[in-house]
Amino acid sequence: MMKTTKFLMSAVIAATLFFGGCKPKDADIQTAVQAKEAAGITVSVTEGVVTLSGEAADETAKAEAEKIAKEAKGVKSVVNNVTVAAAAEPVTISDDAPLQKGVTDAIKDFPTVKAEVKDGTVTLTGEIKKASLITLMQHLNALKPKKIDNKLTVK
Amino acid sequence: MALQDKYKALTDAATAAGISDLAVREQDGVLYVDGTAADGATKDHLWEVYNQIDPNFASGDLVLNVNVSVDAAVTHAKVITQSSNLNIRKGPGTDQPIVGKAAHGEIITLVNRSNDQWWLVRTNDGEEGYCYAQYLEPQA
Numbered sequence: 001m002m003k004t005t006k007f008l009m010s011a012v013i014a015a016t017l018f019f020g021g022c023k024p025k026d027a028d029i030q031t032a033v034q035a036k037e038a039a040g041i042t043v044s045v046t047e048g049v050v051t052l053s054g055e056a057a058d059e060t061a062k063a064e065a066e067k068i069a070k071e072a073k074g075v076k077s078v079v080n081n082v083t084v085a086a087a088a089e090p091v092t093i094s095d096d097a098p099l100q101k102g103v104t105d106a107i108k109d110f111p112t113v114k115a116e117v118k119d120g121t122v123t124l125t126g127e128i129k130k131a132s133l134i135t136l137m138q139h140l141n142a143l144k145p146k147k148i149d150n151k152l153t154v155k
Numbered sequence: 156m157a158l159q160d161k162y163k164a165l166t167d168a169a170t171a172a173g174i175s176d177l178a179v180r181e182q183d184g185v186l187y188v189d190g191t192a193a194d195g196a197t198k199d200h201l202w203e204v205y206n207q208i209d210p211n212f213a214s215g216d217l218v219l220n221v222n223v224s225v226d227a228a229v230t231h232a233k234v235i236t237q238s239s240n241l242n243i244r245k246g247p248g249t250d251q252p253i254v255g256k257a258a259h260g261e262i263i264t265l266v267n268r269s270n271d272q273w274w275l276v277r278t279n280d281g282e283e284g285y286c287y288a289q290y291l292e293p294q295a
Contacts, residue, residue: 091180091187091218102272105249105287130211134202135237137212139289141219142271147185149215 024074033072041065041082048076056082093120094144106139113152120146127153158186158216161208165219168204172197174221186217191224195292198223225268225293232276232291234261241291243284247273255282262294 024032026045033050034043038061041054050069056062062082069078094102100117107113110132116123122145128136133154140148158181159166166179166188174190174197181187192198198221205219206212234241234257243255247270257263257278266283267275273285 088178088180091182101248101250105272106289108249132237133211134199134206135289138198138202142222142289144220145218146183147215148212148218150212152211154211 029072029074033069033075036068036072037065043069045075048074049079050075050077051079051081053081054083055085057085058087059084092144093146096120099143099145102143103140103145106143107136110136115140117145121149122147123149124152127155130154158184162186162188162205162217164208165201165204165217169201169221172200174201175224184216187220188217189220192221193224195223222271223293226295229293229295230265231262231294232265232274233294234259234263234286234290235292236290241286243276243278243282243286244273245284247285249287251285254284255280257286263291265291265293 026047029048029050030043030045033045037043037052038056041052041056044051044053050072052065052069056065062080062084065082066078066080069075069080096117096119099120099122103115103117103122107115110128112126113124113128113136114126116125122140122143124140133152137148137150159179166177169177169188169190172192174192177188177190179186179188192201201219201221205217209217236259238259240256240258242253243257244251245254255278257276261278263279263286264277265274266277268288270285270288272288274288274291275283276286276291277283
């Protein structure tokens with residue numbers, strides 16, 4: 001009876017030592033995972049459960065962050081609290097009709113300037129005095145064109 | 156990224172000048188810099204920097220849309236044509252008939268600024284119509 005108890009106890013101690021020794025500690029997991037994650041991702045670990053927080057550039061980067069954590073040794077599960085950065089809004093480009101109207105108004109005071117509007121691109125030809133060029137360009141840039149192709153001869 | 160490097164001095168100047176709602180975006184080979192300047196001098200400064208980087212704006216790789224903020228409380232504007240009178244038109248567009256003129260340097264009343272390009276104004280003589288906003292400088 002005593003022998004059995006002793007044997008069991010030592011078996012438990014041995015098992016604890018054995019498994020405890022080979023299971024990475026939370027702090028070690030944290031260090032290892034954090035080192036592999038991209039900048040902006042914060043890693044915390046509690047009893048083998050990794051929690052990711054911070055901001056990723058996009059969904060792919062967020063998924064990648066989770067994959068990195070799951071592959072690390074000793075990780076039981078991953079809680080992915082990473083947020084995805086709001087994508088920059090695409091640039092607003094005027095439609096040709098309002099752009100054409102705006103360009104007509106803008107160049108009215110510059111009779112030596114000709115302008116053509118196509119697919120959002122304003123192509124300028126003719127000539128202009130250097131002093132007037134900034135004014136003209138300021139007017140045109142405010143119309144939300146896709147591009148201004150300035151082929152003016154500056155005098 | 157190359158365009159952002161090319162125009163770094165400009166975007167740095169915009170940041171330093173405290174341009175609000177500053178957005179710098181690159182799309183299809185063109186860099187778009189949008190924002191609102193506190194005053195006309197700040198806007199002009201950015202245009203000088205732009206002109207230094209790309210003399211005579213010949214590259215066609217930047218759209219600089221920085222407008223001067225106008226306080227909602229502003230009720231008057233100065234006519235800042237180069238020297239001539241400013242046409243006042245029946246509607247918003249140069250295709251609209253001219254209903255009056257405001258003199259260079261004259262200060263006129265702002266009635267409505269809902270259209271970005273054409274502001275509804277009233278002269279001291281009581282003429283009302285639309286003027287090209289680029290030739291009007293809001294008075295604080």
